Amino acid sequence: MATLTLRNIKKAYGAAEVIKGIDLDIEDREFVVFVGPSGCGKSTLLRMIAGLEPITSGDLSIDGKRVNEVGPADRGLAMVFQSYALYPHMTVAQNMGFALRLAKVPKAERDAKVAEAARILQLGPYLERRPKDLSGGQRQRVAIGRAIVRAPKVFLFDEPLSNLDAALRGQTRIEIAKLHEELAVTMIYVTHDQIEAMTLADKIVVLQAGRIEQVGSPLELYHHPANIFVAGFIGSPRMNMLPVAVDGVSAAGVSVRLPSGVALTIPCSGAGLSAGSALTLGIRPEALRPDENGPIAGTVKLVERLGGLTLLHVETEGIEDMIVQLEGLSLVDLHQQVRFSADGAALHLFDQAGQALPALARHSLVA
C-alpha cells in the first residue's frame, strides 16, 4: 500500500528554480512515468521523492504522512539508478543483502530474501560474482534485485534502461512490466524514451522546464494532447504542425484554411475564435492516408522503407518536411505528386498560446 501526494513541490538552486510547483497524485500500485526532454527536471523530481535532494518548498506525503524531512531509507522507497550504482567490492548476494545487513536482519532471513529476489530475477548462478564480472543486463537485474529485497512501498527507476543495447532494452522493459504485475507495488519511472513511457505507464506525467505539461494515460496523451508540446513529444514520428487560419466555427467544429487554400473542418470546440485568427493544425504521421481526392497535396522528397512501414517525407504548402507513415510497403516514388486525406477526429488544433482546442468527442478508448 502506498499512495504519494505532491503539493506545490518546488526546487531551487540559489536563485535558479528548476522545479516550479508540481501537484501530483499517485495511486497505490500505479505505474507512473515521468517523461520530458533533458533538463526538464524529471530526474530531480524523482530524487526529491527519493529523499536524495532536499525539497525547497511544498509537501510530499506518502500514505498521507508528510515526509519532506524523513531520510531516504526511512521513506520505504527503493531506487534503481541509471548507472546501477552497484557496490563494486561486494558480491551480487552482498549487494542485494546490504540494506538488510544495515538493518541488522538475521543472516538466515537475509539469505532467504536474497535467494527469493535472485529467483525472481534469475540471478541464482551469479550470486557469488562481483559486479565487474557481470554483463550489463545482469548488472541491471542486480540493481533491481537490490530494490526488491527491501520490499519497498514504492520503486523508483531513474532511466534504468538507457545504458543497455536496444535488444536488451526491449527485453528488460518487458521484465519490468512483469515485475510490476508480480510485485503489485507503486512504481515511478523516469525516462526520456517515449516507447518506454507508452508501454509501461498507467499514468504518464509530461514535464517541461520544471512544470507539468499534462498528466494522463498513454492513450489519453496520444489522442488528446493538452498542448503543442505534449502533442510533439508523444508519438513517433513527431506530429506534423501546419499553420492554418480560422474560416468559421459551426456545430460540426472549426473550419480552417490550409496554406494551400484548401478548407478542412476539425471537430473541436471553437468558442471565442474569430474568422482569420491563426491556429496550428497537428496531424499525426500515421493519420494520413493516400487519397486521390484528399485535401493535402505535396511532393515526395524522401522515402524510408522499414519493411512493415514506409515513411514518406513530403514537401507541401506551409511545411517543408511533412512525415507520412504508411502501413506495409508503399510503392510511391521520389518526386512523385501525392494527395492525402486524414480522419477529422485524428486532427488537432492549437491556439497561438499552444493550448489544444478541446475535441468535441473523446476518443472511444479514452474514458
Place this chain on the structure above:
Amino acid sequence: MTDSLTKRLVIAILGWTVALLLFFPIFWMVLTSFKSETDAITARLAFAPTLAAYGEVFARANYLAFALNSVVISVGGSVLALAFAIPAAYSMAFHPTQRTRGTLLWMLSTKMLPPVGVLVPIYLLFRTTHLLDTRTGLILIYALMNLPIVVWMLFTFYKEVPHEILEAGRMDGANTWAEVWHLLMPLTLPGVASTGLLSLILCWNEAFWSLNLTSSSAAPLTTFIASFSSPEGLFFAKLSAASTMAVAPILIFGWFSQKQLVQGLTFGAVK
C-alpha cells in the same frame, strides 16, 4: 621495428641514467659507511671494508631509541593526519559548498610558507604547553604539516568514487558512518593506503622541526644523523653509517610498498 628498437634503447638508457644519478648519492653514502675514516675522505673505490664506523656509532648513541621515536612519531603523525583528513576530504568531495575550492587552495598555500617563518611562535607555544622534546609534540606538528597534502590526495581519490554508489547506500539505509565505513573506505583503500605511506615517508625524513623541537628524549633518527655531523666535516664514515642506518628502514619499507605508492601517486592521472 628498428625504429621502435632504437626508441626503446634510448628510453632505457635515459631511464637508467636518471635512476643511477638519483641513486648515486645513496650508493656513495652506503659505500662510505664501510670505509675507515682515512679512506672516507678519498674518492677511492678500492678499500678494505670495515664495520668500525658502525661500531663507533653504536657505541656513542642508542640507535634503537632514536629509531623507536621515529617509528612512533611517523606512524602517530600519519594516523592523526588521516583521522582528520578522511572526514574533511569526504565532506569536501561529496558535500561541496561554494567555499570548498577556496579552502583546498588555502590549505595548499600553507605549504608555501617557509616553516622557519613560524618557528619562533611554535617554539614558544611548545615551551608554554610543555611539548618541547615530546613525541606528542612532534606527532602534532607532523600531522599538521602533512594535513594539506593528505587532504588533497584523499580528496582526489574520493572524487573518483561515483556519487550514485553512495546515494544507493543512503537509499539502503546507510548513515554517514556506514557510508564511509562500508562503502567509501573499501572503495578507496588503495588510495588511503598510498596516502598514508607517503605521509609516513615525509614524517620519517622530516628534519627541520625534529631538530628544533627535540633534543634527546623524543629525538628521531634525523636528530641522530645530525649528531654525527661536525662543522669541520671530518667524520664522513661515521656520518655515513648513521645516515645509512637512519634511511634503511624507510628504504626497505618503501621497496615493499612501491606498488601501492606508484598506484596511489598516479591515480586519477590515468583513467
